[in-house]
Amino acid sequence: MKKIIIGVGIIIALLIGTFYWFGHNMAGGGGSEQFAPETVRVGSPAVINLVVNTWGGSSSIKGRYTNLSLHYKLTGENDYKTVQPKQGILPANYTNKDLPKTLQYEAYEFAVPPYSKGTIGEIEYYIELTFDGYPSRQEGIKKIKLIDFSGSTTNTTQPLGDYRMTGVIQSVINQQSVDGDLTVMINNRWVIIGGGEMQEPNNGTLIGFNLNVDSQIYVGKTAEVYAKNTGYGDNLTILGDSKYYLKIIQ
Secondary structure, eight states, rough: HHHHHHHHHHHHHHHHHHHHHHHSSOOEEEEEEOOOOEEEEETTTTEEHHHHHHHHSSOOTTTEEEEEEEEEETOOOOOOOOOOOEEEEGGGGOTTTSSSSEEEEEEEEEOOOOOOOTSSSEEEEEEEEEETTTTEEESSSEEOOOOOOEOOTTTOOOOOOOEEEEEEEEEEEEGGTTTTTEEEEEEEEEEEEEETOOSSSSSOOOOOOTTTGGGGGGGEEEEEEEEESSSSOEEEEETTTTTTTTOOOO
């Protein structure tokens, strides 16, 4: 009888140990989240970010996601083209110290090459990846509309001058991570407010517009702008003179 009790005790101990090991060392699962712009300017790359995660286990996320690629085309085209990612930067909300240690993240950035001026349409895409040896395909979360930043359809040049206006921010395109511009659309006019090849020593001021957060949060907010005409279409810029500004009103 004593031997039976000891044997049962050993079995129970082994079972407890097995459950403890699996609970602390099993791989768990994974997931992902995409971030894509609503629009992109012709002549600038379309940057799509992917954040992947693992949860439920103590093993590292490193090396578990492999073979990542993004496949894209203009709507109506037959063939997809492929781009590979580079390591991205995790948004601030993914680096919170209060997050569970078993929840780990990695960020990847895909840059769709620029389309030439005059190209119209929408970019559609999907992402392929392998997680723990299992391949999968993720459809793109949206189609990205191409915007011709050259201004009006007649491509006429407006006279240079200072402009003041107030209106709702309709769209934001932030291409600074790939040496592009940070632009906003207000009253159907694009306003360059940072970055890019037009960067000059003395630039205007951003008031209430925080460059360290996701710029898409400002879509729908009202802003006051004092800027100059770029001389190309009816686009404006606050770059080049410290007297210019964009101010978030509400």
